[in-house]
Amino acid sequence: xxTVLVIEDNADNMEIITALLGNAGxxxxxxMTGMEGLEMAIAKRPDFILLDILMPDINGDEVLQKLRATxxxxxxxVIAVTSCAMIGDRARLLAAGCNGYIExxxxxxxxxxxxxxxxxxxx
Amino acid sequence: MVVDDTPDNxxxxxDLLVAEGYKVRPTPxxxxxxKSAFAxxxxxxxxxVKMPVINGFDVCKxxxxxxxxxxxxxxxxxxxxxxxxxxxxxxxxxxxxxxKPVQREEVIARVSSQLELFRARSLLEQKNQxxxxxxxxxxxxxxxxxxxIANMSHxxxxxxxxxxxxxxxxxxxxxxxxxxxxxxxxxxxxxAGKHLLGLINDVIDISKIESGHLDVNPQRFxxxxxxxxxxxxxxxQANKKQLSIEVDATAWPEINTDYKRLFQxxxxxxxxxxxxxxxxxxxIIVREENNNLKIGVQDTGKGIPEAGIPNLFQxxxxxxxxxxxxxxxxxxxxxxxxTIVTGIxxxxxxVESQINKGSTFYIQIPKDLKIDTHIxxxxx
Numbered sequence: 352x353x354t355v356l357v358i359e360d361n362a363d364n365m366e367i368i369t370a371l372l373g374n375a376g377x378x379x380x381x382x383m384t385g386m387e388g389l390e391m392a393i394a395k396r397p398d399f400i401l402l403d404i405l406m407p408d409i410n411g412d413e414v415l416q417k418l419r420a421t422x423x424x425x426x427x428x429v430i431a432v433t434s435c436a437m438i439g440d441r442a443r444l445l446a447a448g449c450n451g452y453i454e455x456x457x458x459x460x461x462x463x464x465x466x467x468x469x470x471x472x473x474x
Numbered sequence: 475m476v477v478d479d480t481p482d483n484x485x486x487x488x489d490l491l492v493a494e495g496y497k498v499r500p501t502p503x504x505x506x507x508x509k510s511a512f513a514x515x516x517x518x519x520x521x522x523v524k525m526p527v528i529n530g531f532d533v534c535k536x537x538x539x540x541x542x543x544x545x546x547x548x549x550x551x552x553x554x555x556x557x558x559x560x561x562x563x564x565x566x567x568x569x570x571x572x573x574k575p576v577q578r579e580e581v582i583a584r585v586s587s588q589l590e591l592f593r594a595r596s597l598l599e600q601k602n603q604x605x606x607x608x609x610x611x612x613x614x615x616x617x618x619x620x621x622x623i624a625n626m627s628h629x630x631x632x633x634x635x636x637x638x639x640x641x642x643x644x645x646x647x648x649x650x651x652x653x654x655x656x657x658x659x660x661x662x663x664x665x666a667g668k669h670l671l672g673l674i675n676d677v678i679d680i681s682k683i684e685s686g687h688l689d690v691n692p693q694r695f696x697x698x699x700x701x702x703x704x705x706x707x708x709x710x711q712a713n714k715k716q717l718s719i720e721v722d723a724t725a726w727p728e729i730n731t732d733y734k735r736l737f738q739x740x741x742x743x744x745x746x747x748x749x750x751x752x753x754x755x756x757x758i759i760v761r762e763e764n765n766n767l768k769i770g771v772q773d774t775g776k777g778i779p780e781a782g783i784p785n786l787f788q789x790x791x792x793x794x795x796x797x798x799x800x801x802x803x804x805x806x807x808x809x810x811x812x813t814i815v816t817g818i819x820x821x822x823x824x825v826e827s828q829i830n831k832g833s834t835f836y837i838q839i840p841k842d843l844k845i846d847t848h849i850x851x852x853x854x
Binding site: 361363364366367368370371373374434455456457458459460 | 628631632634635636638639640641642643645646648649671
């Protein structure tokens with residue numbers, strides 16, 4: 352079973368994403384803060400990570416940077432989930448080592464397809 | 475203040491002005507005059523040119539160098555008819571000359587006109603200062619307003635995540651079976667949520683442009699790529715209404731402009747055209763005109779009455795309601811398009827329309843977008 356770690360500080364979003372991923376057959380780990388997410392990523396070694404970019408403790412950019420610096424996290428595919436759909440964001444995230452990104456608000460009807468497309472491209 | 479070292483002249487001027495109702499300070503000595511002017515600045519100074527120790531020109535220079543007296547109008551009294559002397563007087567900062575022997579009427583006229591001029595100038599300066607202060611305050615407030623809207627709109631999007639997200643989860647029957655009516659309602663929640671999202675996104679863009687917070691990113695690309703991408707995205711919407719999309723291009727120039735923003739504008743025109751057309755064809759027209767590029771979106775819809783055209787690019791134009799009661803538009807689309815085209819792409823928008831035949835919306839932009847600064851001019 353494919354495992355995914357969802358790092359997301361908003362409880363509503365977390366529940367929506369886990370419901371959709373669970374329905375699609377993924378096994379899910381969750382982390383509500385950036386720090387917790389980083390620890391989980393190293394401990395659980397998920398197949399991929401959904402990473403919220405705007406978080407209060409350490410933001411997604413920093414999580415990604417720290418993760419890429421570890422042996423366990425340097426190769427895991429990371430999909431950024433971001434509502435700051437500004438020009439330049441995408442380039443910045445990809446340069447920082449993201450494999451792709453999904454725009455918020457997520458579209459519940461297409462998010463699974465979007466994830467599969469991004470993961471397909473990286474494999 | 476009257477300054478003259480000759481007692482007879484001093485008396486003459488004083489009497490003359492007192493008779494006219496002026497308060498006069500007769501001063502027989504240049505040094506004393508400077509001190510007295512600094513201590514208690516008068517409204518106007520009549521200053522004799524030829525005086526011992528310090529002459530009138532030097533007194534005037536001293537007065538013009540001090541901020542207490544720099545603005546007081548100085549009229550020179552001189553026996554000299556010499557033009558060179560007059561030039562020197564004006565160079566020192568004098569405003570007028572009275573030549574001896576003096577004419578009573580002339581003195582009165584010159585004094586009163588200079589006083590009036592001075593008062594008018596002071597008033598004008600004061601008003602100018604007030605105006606520029608008020609203007610600065612308004613500019614600040616306007617920026618604050620746009621920033622506030624941008625931030626507020628961002629906050630408005632967060633609850634929409636939950637609304638669209640949970641409705642979607644239920645629609646997919648993840649928590650349990652949904653009956654037909656529930657399915658219908660959930661679909662309506664979703665489309666209302668998406669409509670609101672579109673509206674908020676438009677408001678964010680507009681306020682960013684107006685507060686100068688939107689970056690311009692010109693890049694070189696072939697127009698065909700942009701048009702093809704727009705068609706691909708809009709195709710499902712057109713198919714739903716069985717409308718065909720055609721392209722009428724005389725050239726496919728390579729251009730240098732903001733891809734994302736031009737794409738957004740074209741998509742908006744296309745989406746509008748489909749919304750307001752029930753049957754027929756949507757045609758994308760591309761024309762090259764010297765250094766400019768003209769892109770048109772032509773529809774075979776019901777057209778726009780002439781009276782409505784001037785307001786079409788305004789925010790929340792009610793005419794859209796007339797054009798189609800089931801319009802999906804936010805009411806901000808054309809306004810946003812115009813704001814982007816004029817504010818960012820440095821071009822213009824236009825529309826042609828015939829009732830029951832259709833409309834054509836145009837974007838005209840320079841093929842090579844030059845940005846000299848990062849500051850975007852405020853539009854409107």
